[in-house]
Amino acid sequence: MDVIQLIFNNIATHIVIGALFAIILYQVLKRLVGSFFKRTDFLNEKEESTLESMFISIVKYVVTFGFIVYVFSLFDVEIGNILAGAGIIGIIVGLGAQSLIKDLLAGLFLIYEKQLNKGDWVKVNNLHSGVVEDIGLRFLKIRQWSGVLLTISNGQVQTIENYNIEKMRVIENITTSFQEDPKKIFTLLEQICVRLNQELSDYLKTDALGAPIEPFAVFGMSSLNDQYRGYQYTITGLSDDLFYFTAAKETRRIIAETLFDNKIQMAEQHINLGEQNK
Missing domain, CATH: 3.30.70.100 (Alpha-Beta Plaits)
Incomplete structure (x- = not known):
């Protein structure tokens, strides 16, 4: 009994349980999002597939962030206090937060302005062409004709030639x-x-x-x-x-x-x- 109690009081055990819960939660939410879009018909198939991909990406980042907050809480570390530290914020920005924000905003505008949809054949930056396989908050994935999967950050997308706009x-x-x-x-x-x-x-x-x-x-x-x-x-x-x-x-x-x-x-x-x- 003492051994079991010792195991459950161990921080590593809580981290493992939290990770398993995060994985299960992500899979459940992913299925719910997919099920929702399969039952809707207010958008065409491509637009629904694109929004589904974006929402799944959002769920993935939210669950991941929630797990990180949970791990910090196990060590009695307040996320708010960390973010409030000017020095830490400077480090985060220096490590690429600006690039992260740029990618996130670019991804949102790609969807909002309907520049492309999942399944479209596009040419990006006049260099890479192929079928849009996934549109995430940070990355755009393009399956080239050769079969190679190209992953490019949304912030790097300068021009898009879309061959599937009506x-x-x-x-x-x-x-x-x-x-x-x-x-x-x-x-x-x-x-x-x-x-x-x-x-x-x-x-x-x-x-x-x-x-x-x-x-x-x-x-x-x-x-x-x-x-x-x-x-x-x-x-x-x-x-x-x-x-x-x-x-x-x-x-x-x-x-x-x-x-x-x-x-x-x-x-x-x-x-x-x-x-x-x-």
């Missing part, structure tokens, strides 16, 4: 040789657009009546001399954001097939060795 425009440039007749090319591109609208109609963004808002069309000649190689033409079409990458790939495939079947000479890179040797 609509995306497929823009494909075709550069042909100067030897190809522009009239012939325009006629062929019009035929390509007809095929694109027939085969890729399911990928196009539509209005309330189901009609394409901006079907595939020849935008025109976008350059008379594309990098000194040939005439450049452009085809565009407005697709649903969920199908953008598939629509772009299929568009390029159909364009390539049609140009090959019609033996269209594409532009080639020419290097004048005579001028380089001078």
Whole structure:
């Protein structure tokens, strides 16, 4: 009996019990948050998933902070007195509290301003691209195409290019040789657009009546001399954001097939060795 009482009076035992309670509490609250968002339908699926991720992150930090306060209380240390010490505050700031606050505020603004949602394909800082896997109070996690999970602090996010905000425009440039007749090319591109609208109609963004808002069309000649190689033409079409990458790939495939079947000479890179040797 004395042994059991001695064990339960030990501070280490209280810390272990507190840690187990914190873990269980976190798991319970996490399940409650998940269950709540599964039963709601006032937001779309992506927005609900994003808010769920944020709330789980908040729960995680609150439970962790509560456990730290509990451990300090076991040693009769008042958190309020610690925080009130100007010297301690200076140390905390020096260790990165400013960065922490910056990350927290940036994370809140990411959600409030709806810059991205969980599941969106984004490009961050014009360097990293992939699917948003998690949005926390401090960190943004992006699963790159290679499978690598990139974790970047919210405060480091400067620019976001989001490929999943309602609509995306497929823009494909075709550069042909100067030897190809522009009239012939325009006629062929019009035929390509007809095929694109027939085969890729399911990928196009539509209005309330189901009609394409901006079907595939020849935008025109976008350059008379594309990098000194040939005439450049452009085809565009407005697709649903969920199908953008598939629509772009299929568009390029159909364009390539049609140009090959019609033996269209594409532009080639020419290097004048005579001028380089001078």
